[in-house]
Amino acid sequence: MNSTTTVVGVDTAQQVFQVHWVDAETGEVFSKQLKRVRFLEYFANMAPCLIGMEACGGSQHWARRFLEMGHEVKLMPGKAVKAFVSGNKNDVADARAIWLAVQQPGVRAVAVKSEAQQAVLALHRMRQQLVKFRTMQSNGLRGLLTEYGEVMAVGRAALNRGMKDALARLAERLPAMLIDTLREQWDMLGKLDGQIAQIEQRLLAWMKQDKASKTIAQIPGVGLLTATAAAATMGDANTFKSGREFAAWLGLVPGQVGTGGKVRLLGISKRGDTYLRMLLIQGARSVLCHAKESGAWVEQIQKRRPSNVVAVAMANKTARTIWAMLAHDRQYQKDYVSLKPA
Known part of the structure; x- marks a missing residue:
């Protein structure tokens, strides 16, 4: 960035965006609120500039679009921007804080990722969520069975070994509607296993192509x-x-x-x-x-x-x-x- 480059701070949102920048020649301060449909059009008519944004939801998408227009983009962690927020927190103050933070030499930028890289990370997040669901499901089943005297060792393997016999014993004295529901929840674990394995296969296929x-x-x-x-x-x-x-x-x-x-x-x-x-x-x-x-x-x-x-x-x-x-x-x-x- 040189001394003549215009620096713009952008506070992103879902529908309304706040923009803050200062004209280097006149010193005039521009603080504008832009609707989503007019957001890219505003920057399309500007000379190449340095655009600062917080690294939050949707920021990677906007960063890629700005780079396509010829602008320079710097994504920053929210913690780095927070130090420059003075007074009440609102969109105007946030955009001004981003404009100040992007000009500081010690603030490290977050790398702008390609859509392919973001796709890989999205697979990781979905797999992580499925693993969490599977753990919750397994622990929930183990806890419900404990209420009826069926105690199992910790671990998925122990649950798989003992679940069939436990349901058979409980079916002799508990309502069929509960046994059927427990069996469905147990089957759900297998479906989660399949979804996790499928994501891992897709990640493996991508790794074979990625140097x-x-x-x-x-x-x-x-x-x-x-x-x-x-x-x-x-x-x-x-x-x-x-x-x-x-x-x-x-x-x-x-x-x-x-x-x-x-x-x-x-x-x-x-x-x-x-x-x-x-x-x-x-x-x-x-x-x-x-x-x-x-x-x-x-x-x-x-x-x-x-x-x-x-x-x-x-x-x-x-x-x-x-x-x-x-x-x-x-x-x-x-x-x-x-x-x-x-």
């Missing part, structure tokens, strides 16, 4: 879900300056508080994408549990730190490896050692 996903799937602890989610979430790896910055963006580094020159490290910051961070940590746990040789680096950490800290450290290393492979277009090398440039 980035296939590349990072070679890393130990990175499977189908992690590879596709990481490639789609990151977008362009060159958006980040280093693997350390990417790991920090995912919240896999310690938070810190400090004053008077004294800094105290806390637990991980948990910023960024919760879902991808969870996948990386679970993948690290799998490597630590099943790898025959974890390596000298991990063994040294295990001697002095708790298992959860070791898993997060491993996930941090995996995130940095993902960035390095995509940013430098390299294949995974088990014994690769990075060296600082001379």
Whole structure:
């Protein structure tokens, strides 16, 4: 962005959008409310400018449309914009805060994703929701059966083993309408299994065609879900300056508080994408549990730190490896050692 570029702050919504910008030559402040049908038309008649928006629902769609028009777009986390809201919170104040935030050098932008990348992430979200429904369904069935004296061990396998016999015993003394409903709810678990498996097959088909996903799937602890989610979430790896910055963006580094020159490290910051961070940590746990040789680096950490800290450290290393492979277009090398440039 140069000094002559017009900066526009946009507060998006479903039907009414608020726009805020200042004319660089006259200093005149423009604060307009636009209907959805006139929104793109307003920017189509403007010279190329920098448009700032919060990274919220629908912002990726509008960002892609603005880029097609030749504008520059910067999506920002809502937390970064909130600091610039003064007075009462409303659409006018939000648009002005976005206009201020987009001009700050320290505010990190959220990558604009393609429709294909967003489609992959949509599959992940739907799968995550189905898994949650399946867990709720299973726990609900187990709880209802407990009310009638049928107690089962924790886990889906135990439920499948004991459900048929439990329903047969309960059918001797309970109304048929309840038994039929319980059987239908049990069958629903199988349907959820099928839907989840179908989504995973579609993700697998996409991974076979996507170079980035296939590349990072070679890393130990990175499977189908992690590879596709990481490639789609990151977008362009060159958006980040280093693997350390990417790991920090995912919240896999310690938070810190400090004053008077004294800094105290806390637990991980948990910023960024919760879902991808969870996948990386679970993948690290799998490597630590099943790898025959974890390596000298991990063994040294295990001697002095708790298992959860070791898993997060491993996930941090995996995130940095993902960035390095995509940013430098390299294949995974088990014994690769990075060296600082001379």
